[in-house]
Amino acid sequence: MKILCADIGGTSIKAAIIEETGNTIEFKEAPTESALGGSHVMENLIRLLRSYEEEYEAVGISTAGQVDSVKGEIIYANENIPGYTGMKVKAMLEEEFSLPVRVENDVNCAALGEAWFGSGKESTDLICLTYGTGIGGSIIMDRKVYGGESGIAGEFGHMVIHPGGRDCNCGKKGCYESYASARVLVKEAMKMDPGCDNGRKLFQRIQEGDVLMTELLDAWAKEVSYGLVNIIHIFNPALIVLGGGVLEQDLAFEAIRKHTFSQIMNSFKNVRLVKASLGNKAGLLGAASLFLNS
Ligand SMILES: [Zn+2]
Structure with a gap:
């Protein structure tokens, strides 16, 4: 077909x-x-x-x-x-x-693209999160989207992680994406160094031994882990696929993994965290999967 x-x-x-x-x-x-x-x-x-x-x-x-x-x-x-x-x-x-x-x-x-053709192709159930301007999320069960009552489940970016905290675009305060999106990471980096205005420059500074930027990345990874810990304890997933440009960096990915595994209960530690593998083709492949049967 x-x-x-x-x-x-x-x-x-x-x-x-x-x-x-x-x-x-x-x-x-x-x-x-x-x-x-x-x-x-x-x-x-x-x-x-x-x-x-x-x-x-x-x-x-x-x-x-x-x-x-x-x-x-x-x-x-x-x-x-x-x-x-x-x-x-x-x-x-x-x-x-x-x-x-x-x-x-x-x-x-x-x-869906990751579930059918990418990092999740060995699993029928998985959670997928993408860290960019905001944080997008999806719950995949039997290789189909779990949509909830109105088809819009999986708004992980708006879990309240810091009650009464930073303003979020959604109108609430303290949402996950106001602390753990890639946009916030770069925004915080720019407060310390206005020239550090994208993820690539940030990771370059870290490679060069910049201690403040290394600490910033670690603090951000901890914020990312708070959301993952909640998700893991709710869903007990076998697999979580993490996407977004910043997550492609091993330094970021390993820091997130470290903070997440240090906080989850032992009985949940069989969960696997993996990087998304399809990049900007994931959406197209997912659109094709709408016609495939599991
Ligand atoms: Zn929000």
Whole structure:
């Protein structure tokens, strides 16, 4: 089976034809132009998908925003894509292509990608967390997304870790992502050295022996571990897949592992923490998996 897949992000739309094996044919990328609004994004998406001449049997879409995956509609998208909330993505694409269409949120698609084709392919159940601007999370059971009552379960970034603490974008205080996102790590680094404005520079300073930056990374890894400890004690998962650019760094990953394992109960210590392995292709592969059976 060949599935035409797209991953709609804030800055670019990625697309490819993906086979059941995960084999990826003809990867393409085009600007989302999200500021121009949801209808414009849909036009860009359709143009990109129409540019494929090869045969395919279904269309799988990974997209930013909260998604009703049954109806294939956008429940809510923030101001990054104005007018995207309420977009009937599945209905529009089914009319355009006369093929089965499935739509899922990008965080869930990234987790599905890892579950089917990446670090989680040996496991049927896993938890996936991605540390970036915020913290995204997904719960995968039997290689399907566990969505909860409304399909939006797994908002691990908004667990309250520090009651009454820092303001969060969600309007609450003390959320996990206000302490443990990659954005916060870089923001804290910039307070000490305004030139240290991305993760790559931060890790370069640490490699060069910068003690303050090393301590900062360790303190951040401890914040990351608080969330993981809660998740491990709630779900007793066999596997947690951790993604995001900063987590690709062994120094960060090992510090997180150390702090996490020092805090969990002995009976939970069989959990495995692994790095995500698919990078920015995870969402596309996850979109293809929407048509696969476990
Ligand atoms: Zn929050």
